[in-house]
Amino acid sequence: MLKKKELILISFMLFSMFFGAGNLIFPAFLGRSAGEDVWLSLAGFILTAVGLPILGVLAVAKAGSLDTLVNRVHPVFAFLFPFLIYVSIGPGLAIPRAGSTAYEMGLKPFLPAEGVSQPMVLFFYTVVFFAITLWLSLNPSKLVDRFGKLLTPLLLIMIVIIFVKSLLTPIGAFSEATGAYAQNGFFQGFMDGYLTMDALAALVFGIVVANTIRTKGVTDSKSVSKYMGYAGIIAGVLLASIYGILAFFGASSTSHGEAENGAQVLTIVMNQLFGGVGIVMLGLLFTLACLCVCIGLVISCSQYFSTIFPKLSYAKWAVVLTVISLLLANMGLTQILSISVPILGAIYPVAVVLIVLGLCQDWITNQVYLVATLFTAAFSVLETINSTFLGRALDSALSFVPLYDKGVGWILPAVIGVIIGLLISGRAGGSGAREESGAGVSNASPGLAE
Known part of the structure; x- marks a missing residue:
């Protein structure tokens, strides 16, 4: 039986695995675009950006594993579909994208003009970033300690500090909704959450959550499924709360400058609240979020590939996937x-x-x-x-x-x-x-x- 503290730490781990750079950007831009209709649009966003991923965790928990779930369709589908998911949200897209995003938000704003144009700067940064990712991925049994006790609390503390500061020194008033949000804010929010693609991640993170629960001494399948469900619900509540804070930031920033994406919205917010120090905080926030997602995906993908292609061990697959992601992050993400x-x-x-x-x-x-x-x-x-x-x-x-x-x-x-x-x-x-x-x-x- 899991202790309450252990369950909370596992839930923190799952939250961190979901919460990447895109999860920072989407709700902030939604808030800026929705303005006075932010809460209506956010309701639609939460249905798909939180509801679907948590339902994904619950579906895997109910079935017992992703393998059991996909085998109900057809044996060919059971191989092909998970393979496409792991490649697409792993080394084929999400991991290298997170590495390059961490560079764009964590280091690039502080470089001189001549440094930005040097490809070797990106290369050295991604080497360090992915070296840390690999190091923290090689021992999945310590994932709860690293995420639950360190990375997730850091993320949450930073966001809470920013939120409290925004309450003490308001950024600005909400304005009217613009674009598609003015016509149908709820459905537009619904579609924005659908496009986060976190439901795919929920399917592949299931094995990591299940394995982590087992390391705590829970071996009964029904108990593992039950605790997976609890962890998913707690992580969902955390995600919804953070999305609400980020959407509030965006809606409050409409009277300050121009922004074409969520990253620019958050840059405006942090500059208004903290000045130059805010940009440093934002860079750290993005770096932590990207690092958490990369670790979770490297672990999930390595566990999967070492199962279907067992000639390479988990550790070797972790190295292979990290190196591939490093190269792709430097070879044109477009x-x-x-x-x-x-x-x-x-x-x-x-x-x-x-x-x-x-x-x-x-x-x-x-x-x-x-x-x-x-x-x-x-x-x-x-x-x-x-x-x-x-x-x-x-x-x-x-x-x-x-x-x-x-x-x-x-x-x-x-x-x-x-x-x-x-x-x-x-x-x-x-x-x-x-x-x-x-x-x-x-x-x-x-x-x-x-």
Whole structure:
């Protein structure tokens, strides 16, 4: 049985793994754009930026493991889908992006003009950044101590200090909502949270949380799943609270300067509150957030790849993935984004559907998983091809699909897939019920014995 202190520290760890640079930027820019409608827009944002990730953790906890969840669809899907997730949000995009973002916000603002133009400056910075990431990733069993007792408290203390200062010396009044937020603030916030892609991270962080709980002496599968759920809920409450503070910062900054993104919004806020010292604090905040996410992703990806490709140990995979991320962070992130973002756009709706089905597993069979996932994937891939390679030439043909113009046209195919799956299950008389010999949280714990 976990002690309350241990559960809180594990929840802090999960919060830090979610809370990266994007989680700082999105709510701040939402607040600035939504203005007086900030709380309505934030409600939509929290539904998808917090709700979906936490539901993802709960779905993995309920199924026992991501492997159990994806095997309900099809064996081929069970290999291909997790592989795409780990590559996309790991060394293919999220890890190198976090390293370069830490440089952009943590060091670049303090460099002289001639230093900014030198590629070797970025190289040396990322070498140090990823060396620290690797060092802190090589022993996952110490993750709770490093995150729960050090990195997460530092992040939270900094944000609380900034919030208290903003209350004592208000930045400014809220202004009217602008752009899409003026027309439909709630739904725009909903879409912004959907685009954070944290639901994907929730699926892959499950193994790290489960393994961490086991290191505390909890071996029963049901107990592990229960504590995973508790940790997810606590982490979700923390995320929602921090998003509210950041959105408040953004909404208060509308009368100061111009900002095209969340990073610029936070720069304005910190400069108004603390002057030059604020920029240093902001750089440290971004660096800590990026470091936490990189550590969590390196550990998750290394544990996964050492399981499916066991010729390399966890430690060797950690080295390989860190080196790849280091190189990509220095070789043009724009090209990486041009390849990885469409892949993420295609697989994210599938992940959402999988999470919802996982939470409903007591009432559905494998046929529902298969048909609903197939319909969702087919539409998502078609939509991605249309927007990425065809210049949206198929928009007129796809516009009849409800919510297509909102970016969530996959919902109707998913619902149709569920209905057809239920009909097939009924005709089969329930013969397609799951046969899960590995039900419960997998006992494999790659990397923890390293």
